Amino acid sequence: MTHHLSQSITRAMLLFFLILLITSCSNNDPEVIDYKDYYELQSGGNLVNAMVGEPSNLIAMIAGDSASSAIAGNIFNSLIKYDEKLNHAPELAAKWVISNDQKTITFTLKDNLFWADGKALTSEDVLFTWKLVTDPKTRTPYASDYLLVTKASAPNPKTFVVTYAETYAPAIDTWASLHILPKHILENEDINNTFFSRNPTGSSYYQLDQWISGQQVTLKANSKSSQGPPNISYLTSRIIPDTSSQFLELTADNIDLMNINPIQHQRVFPARKDLGRKINLYKELGNGYTYLGFNLKKEPFNDINVRRAINYAIDKDEVIKGVLLGLGEPVASPYKPGTRWINPELSPYPYDPEKALNLLKASGYQKNEVGLFAKDGKVLAFEILTNQNKQREMTAVLVQRRLKEIGIDVTIRVIEWASFINRFIKTGDFNAVVLGWSLSLDPDQYNIWHSSQQGPGQFNFIGYSNKNVDKLLEDGRKELDPNKRERIYHKFSEHLLSDSPIVYLYAGYGLSAVNKRVQGIKNPAPPAGIYHNSYEWFMPKSLRRNEMAN
């Protein structure tokens, strides 16, 4: 009997595997689409993209995470925006006039601005938003820029006036990043705890259609958009935390757009011709760079020769090739390559181990019996800290190898972000760090480099202090003429490169893979990036996905 029983189970299992085998043989090849070079513009469609995190809420001044600002950016407008070439351009404001004493800015709003619910958008809303962001009860980390405004008023529905105590050049930039919120909805709401954060009403191209918690956020075109209607009717952002899963979804045609990494860009796509047939790749420079920063208050980094020697000893091209597979640019100024703030006369420290050795010897370092540099019996050795970020870890390893070659002993320690900041950065208890800055588009970097910004939790945590730089940073904040500002920041970059308080390593490209059904994306990407004209993208009907809805 037992024999019989097990036999039938075994038989059932065999049958099951047989069925699996048969079905797996009937592999239906997806049809291959022949993409044309040109498609007629057709509006409609649903663009599906993938994000790693869920937005925490859609009020950007409170949220702070990148997922939130990405989605909120499609719903809300600011007074000013950056155009394709990263110059200031009108968004809600048609124009802005700066007074002769350079302390007052008068914004004039465009005609016929509406919220998605049909109410008129006026300067009262702008004033309300300013009051909100500067209200001490509002839980925002971004208040400081707006607190500099001493007087704000809305004399008529189309005019908004702000006055600063003294000239503040980055002011224009701050009005390009503040999303204007509707007074008529939020007036009696507690901004820290309101339904509005998950069901917002904005004025930009899209409005919220549906938010399925933890799964996806769908936006639909806003017919009352202040900037005219977008071509694509629906934007769906699926929340897929794992990038390998995102990639599978992309190859299976379930999503249209995702950010990819250098390995996928340089290795996977060239090897998989089938993917190249249906997916386009784009690259754009982000607004930031990765660096090796020294604790300037500590031995041996208070010695400029040591800092310069390390700079000469690191092969930046090698780091770009090794970590980014070539998808990065070397930097010599702390700005986005290709913008006017980059000083064209500066170039990075070349890879020159010979010079590095000479500089160390000039500072009195001698090689000891194991081939490491030492001075007064103290070996030249330090620890590089970085957070859990694969690219930064790999960078640190390449730096470690090159420094070992010239006789500097480096260890590497990788730490979770919150501990990293609180235990090491805030307390100043570190030798060197591999980190990155992501910057706003205004050239002002007072918070990062001014000698007054070294307190715990402030951003000049490496302890950089140079009187000339302090002066330039102060002047730069008071100068509104872009040409004069350019000269100031070129000079500032020159000091910074010469002092070598950090070693600029690279500015990496942001990489996107987009299904060819999305048309109208500019390639190569303009300085502002591919998303700059996303409202002009379109999906030809013949290429759209068959969907149950829409």
Next chain:
Amino acid sequence: MLIGISLISFFIMHLAPGDVTSNEASFNPKASEESRQKLRELYNLDKPVIVQYTLWLKRIVKLDFGRSFSSHQRPVLWEEKDKNGNITKGLIQESLPITLLINLLGIVIIFSVSIVLGTLSAIKQNTWVDRSITLFVFIGFAIPGFWLALLLMYWTGVANQWLPISGLHSQGYLSLDSFSQTLDLLKHLILPVFVSSLSGLAGISLYVRNGMLEVLHQDFITTARSKGLSEKKVIFVHALKNAVLPLITIVGLSIPGLIGGSVIAESIFAIPGMGKLFYDSVLMRDFPVIMGILTIGSVLTLFGNLIADLGYAWADPRVRKGIIR
């Protein structure tokens, strides 16, 4: 007991450096230290830990789990209605159902498959059937879940478009009728449930196998056989019943596990469950959410122990009558 558990978890959480204001996004030159200090004060994070714990305890005895720091003051446990009737759902409320569903399906599958496999290998002890089953469950136990998950996703989702790859719903599922919606959800759950059950098979099936072997060698089985009962009856009626008794304990002890999800599986399959919620909260130092999940977890652990004991007494008259303890 609960106070002890919560006190220890609260202190351990606060021993970790950092708080909700020190996440990576806030390391932005535009965010000033003064503003962050202000946030700390608003969240009472500037007070001593013991004061913070008392504040928390005062709320929790009223079953108020508080509000999340990092996700814009959403309620931790259950939905709240504002004065205009807008409902804000709780974080645990939204993550729990899907985790419960996956874990319940997983437990049902693990136990039913394990009982079959365990019984089979006991009957066929030391034959190729026994050995291949043991090999199979151990491979299942040892195989890295994320790796298997990605392979299966590729095979069933990209190479052959049989199953959805990730997520819980297809695009536009809201326009479907409720039957198709359920079907759509089940389709999305096949891979996650399969992958998470596979590793659980080894333990339980070996448990059943050994229990069965022990029972089969006892006198009453010999008696049953000598009475002339069919082998089927001997195994399924007499032996199996006794062999699976200890499983009651395991079921009881797995109750707290029902609300815990696997971070890795949830990330790969893009399932917004409890594992991901807890993991993200720890990274964000979102203390109210962490404490909420831990409290519910410890209550369920105590409850599960009770259920296991009661269940045992219910199923086994010998325990009830105090013959064995």
